[in-house]
Amino acid sequence: MKGQRRFKLTKKFLTIDDFDVSGKTVLLRVDFNAPMSPEGKVLDDARIRSHVKTILDLKDAKVIVLAHQSRPGKSDFTTTKPHAEILSKHLGKEVRYVDDLFGSYARSCISAMVPGDVILLENVRFFSEESLERSPKEHTHSYFVQKLLPYVDFFLNDAFAVSHRSHLSVVGFTEEIPSGAGRIMESEIVNLERGLNGERPCVYALGGSKVDDSLHVAQNVLSTGSADSVLFSGVVGNVVLAAAGYKIGKANMDLIAKLGYENQIPIAKDLLDKYGKKIKYPADVALNVNGKRVEASLKEMGKSEHPANDIGLETIVAYTNEIENAGTVILNGPAGVSENPDFAIGTHEIIRAGTRSKFSIIGGGHISAEVNRLGIEGQFSHISTGGGACIEYLSGVELPGITALEKAAAKQEMK
Numbered sequence: 001m002k003g004q005r006r007f008k009l010t011k012k013f014l015t016i017d018d019f020d021v022s023g024k025t026v027l028l029r030v031d032f033n034a035p036m037s038p039e040g041k042v043l044d045d046a047r048i049r050s051h052v053k054t055i056l057d058l059k060d061a062k063v064i065v066l067a068h069q070s071r072p073g074k075s076d077f078t079t080t081k082p083h084a085e086i087l088s089k090h091l092g093k094e095v096r097y098v099d100d101l102f103g104s105y106a107r108s109c110i111s112a113m114v115p116g117d118v119i120l121l122e123n124v125r126f127f128s129e130e131s132l133e134r135s136p137k138e139h140t141h142s143y144f145v146q147k148l149l150p151y152v153d154f155f156l157n158d159a160f161a162v163s164h165r166s167h168l169s170v171v172g173f174t175e176e177i178p179s180g181a182g183r184i185m186e187s188e189i190v191n192l193e194r195g196l197n198g199e200r201p202c203v204y205a206l207g208g209s210k211v212d213d214s215l216h217v218a219q220n221v222l223s224t225g226s227a228d229s230v231l232f233s234g235v236v237g238n239v240v241l242a243a244a245g246y247k248i249g250k251a252n253m254d255l256i257a258k259l260g261y262e263n264q265i266p267i268a269k270d271l272l273d274k275y276g277k278k279i280k281y282p283a284d285v286a287l288n289v290n291g292k293r294v295e296a297s298l299k300e301m302g303k304s305e306h307p308a309n310d311i312g313l314e315t316i317v318a319y320t321n322e323i324e325n326a327g328t329v330i331l332n333g334p335a336g337v338s339e340n341p342d343f344a345i346g347t348h349e350i351i352r353a354g355t356r357s358k359f360s361i362i363g364g365g366h367i368s369a370e371v372n373r374l375g376i377e378g379q380f381s382h383i384s385t386g387g388g389a390c391i392e393y394l395s396g397v398e399l400p401g402i403t404a405l406e407k408a409a410a411k412q413e414m415k
Contacts, residue, residue: 012406014180014405015182015183016054016182021058024154025151025152025153026062026063026152028054028182029066029067029155029156030054031160031161032051032067032068032080033047033068035076036082040078040082045086051087052087052090054183056091060115060116062114065120066169067080067083067121070125071125079099079123080097095119096117096119096120097119098119101126106122107151131165131167136407139171139172140176144168153178154179156179156181156185157404158181159185161385161387162389162401163185163399163401164388164397164399165400166400171400171404178412185402188382188384188389191361191382192390196224196226199328199358201327201328202226203228203230203231203326205319205331206236206332207233207334208236208366209235210236211256214232214333217394222274222278229279229322232280233282237335238308239261239268240268243265243266243272244269246301246302247302249304249305249307250305251307285301285312286309286311286346287308288307288343290306293309310347315346316346319349327357327359328359329354331361332362333366335347335350344370348370351371355380359381361380361381361384363384363387364384364390365387371383
């Protein structure tokens with residue numbers, strides 16, 4: 001299912017605006033996956049709230065919501081009942097929780113719906129075939145799809161965060177009924193495409209500990225000419241420093257080895273050889289010396305037994321200057337151990353600089369949590385809802401959920 005995409009700002013998918021949903025039944029896949037307490041209470045309803053606009057735009061339809069909560073084997077793998085209660089509050093009307101997916105009870109509840117009704121079916125991952133990586137055509141033959149198809153007029157995918165998975169509830173209905181994107185999915189595609197094709201200069205600030213992901217993104221945006229510069233920090237920044245020939249100290253090399261990323265050093269070196277002028281790496285660091293922040297040059301870093309837990313002040317100034325003067329900036333991954341206030345300076349200053357650029361994207365995951373901690377979510381052009389999906393999209397990899405919508409749109413055009 002996965003391969004290279006051609007980046008074009010053309011509309012290849014359909015949205016709510018392309019369908020007359022009034023009085024019709026719409027099957028809506030969302031991402032309500034939330035942190036849960038041991039007692040089964042939702043601790044953060046941000047993801048549930050994010051889908052409210054899509055559901056409100058379907059106010060004249062009968063809306064069947066499909067969602068997952070965690071996955072089998074996890075302590076928070078539980079029912080979607082509390083999610084229905086929270087969604088009810090945000091919509092200002094009852095959302096009926098249905099303790100079934102495609103059985104006779106679910107189908108009878110769907111049959112009894114009238115326009116304006118919203119029901120939330122059970123956690124889709126309670127059905128074992130949901131998480132199998134199959135093609136849309138293969139998923140179409142499942143009982144889940146076959147039992148619900150006669151009751152549904154349209155399918156909308158609003159779950160960008162899981163659309164890098166070829167799961168049943170993501171792609172299984174797109175072969176059989178008119179399908180399109182919900183408001184979140186639409187926003188993700190439009191904004192990430194703008195990140196890949198937007199106003200110049202375009203700057204990518206890539207940090208965090210997922211070295212292979214960051215290098216994959218860098219390879220794509222540099223090879224396609226999407227990026228004018230890539231600023232590395234965090235563990236991936238240390239890998240790039242090692243690739244550039246710097247001694248980074250035993251503690252930092254040990255961490256790279258522990259994470260299994262020694263094999264990424266030659267990949268980083270190849271990037272430096274090909275795109276050296278466009279690649280920036282730390283000029284100094286902040287060492288963690290017995291819990292205290294100590295600014296250090298690269299020479300001092302190489303001789304130290306202490307880990308580098310953040311970029312240094314000189315690097316912060318250089319990076320923030322480049323970011324705030326960018327036409328487009330994409331931030332993904334923290335610059336250091338941002339959960340520790342002493343080593344969150346680099347991450348927070350990079351984030352603040354992003355708010356001063358013309359068009360800014362936060363790539364989800366840990367850096368989104370830091371944006372939330374700073375309370376400046378509204379100052380960014382776009383905050384992605386999907387960490388893994390966002391990384392794969394920016395890496396130029398096809399997302400099965402989006403590909404399925406593009407194929408569904410092509411079918412509709414042929415009719």
